Amino acid sequence: MPETLTAAEAARLAAIALGHVEREYPNKPDHTLASPADARTPSQLHPVFYGSYDWHSCVHSYWLLARLLRLFPEGDKAPAIRALFDRAFTADKVAAECAYLKAPTARGFKRPYGWAWLLKLAAELHRLPEPRWSQSLQPLTDIFAQRYRDFLPIAPYPVRVGTHFNTAFGLRMAADYAETTGDEALLTLLRDTARRWYGDDADCPAWGEPSGDDFLSSAMIEAECMRRLLPPAEFAAWFPRFLPRLSDRKPATLFAPASVTDRSDGKIAHLDGLNLSRAWCFRALATAVPDATAAVLRQAADEHYAAALPHLSGDYMGEHWLATYALLALTVAEG
Incomplete structure (x- = not known):
């Protein structure tokens, strides 16, 4: 696993995303019909x-492109990314996305995974020198930030699955937006919720990993959430209680890359994403632990990344989203 992202690899990842963010079909809408008038196309x-097979994958593919544009503003794909953003982030299109969310049937739309990625995209756009795209997206950004503010106080329990409903992932990604934009009230709400949901967790067995369609490790994303949100001293006390034998590569199930038997099956293909998201978490956590443990985590990151790297493209069930998680792993220092 390379220490830094090369221009060539950035161009390859950008090409993958550019190949599907405007590809409308096949498509899997997360859409509730309240009447015949609600039967409409994805676009x-x-x-x-509307592209990338589903709404949330399209959002995080735009995030991938925004991050690559920031890191490689003169890269081979930069003109195509800028042109795409100018087509996509217009006032009327964003207004239509906002209007969709006003329907009562859309209250839980993409909670929390899509919420998290929309705010993560907003944070990345906010860091670009061209402010017009961030400003255009702001009305939609505001809706999802408010949904966090409304939902977290009434959510008594976390969701610990390894798929889109995982709440630790939702907190962790929203933290980047809150910090980038200086929203201290939202950041405090995220941090307090993380403490409430996960603060007493200890001796995580990770016995349920991997499940048959996981793309997140419920153990490692919880740890990464706490690393991101807790002050360093508080995390340093919490983490050894949560995974006390990590330096010995235990629980062993966390250290074995998942086996993928059929990449044309969308659920089984999730397991390539599990390998990549674990690589991201291992690498991020290695920045906040003692050297001996960090070496173990970096080796595990390398092993998981290598298992998934050959499969970022080739079958659309993985191609429409896996590059995002590869970029997370490759750009840990960027947040």
Whole structure:
């Protein structure tokens, strides 16, 4: 696993995303019909985020492109990314995305995974020198930030699965937006919720990993959430209680890359994502632990990344989203 992202690899990842963010079909809408009038095409429902097989994958593919544009503003794919953003982030298209969320049937739309990625995209756009895209997206950003503010106080329990409903992932990604934009009230809410949900967790067995369609490690994303949100001293006390035998590569199930038997099956293909998201978490956590443990985590990151790297493209069930998680792993220092 390379220490830094090369221009050539950035161009390859950008090409993958550019190949599907405007590809409308096949498509799997997360859409509730309240009447016949609600039967519309993906691009009619979501004029910005209609590609990449589903709404949330389209959002985080735009994040991938925004990060690559920031890191390689003169890269081979930079002109195509800028042109795409100018087409997508317009006032009327964003207004239509906002209008969709006003329906009562959309209250829980993409909670929390899509919420998290929309705020993560907003944070990345905020860091670009061209402010027009961030400003255009702001009305939609505001809606999802408010949904966090409304939902977290009434959510008594976390969701610990390894798929889209995982709440630790939702907190961790939203933290980047809150910090980038200086929203201290939201950051405090995220931190207090993480403490409430996960602060007493100890001796995690990770016995349920991997499940048959995981793309997140419920153990490692919880740890990464706490690393991101807790002050360093508080995390240093919490983490050894949560995974006390990590330096010995235990629980062993966390250190064995998942086996993928059929990449044309969308659920089984999730397991390539599990390998990549674990690589991201291992690498991020290695920045906050003692050297001996950090070496173990970096080796595990390398092993998981190598298992998934050959499969970022080739079958659309993985191609429409896996590059995002590869980029997370490759750009840990960027947040």
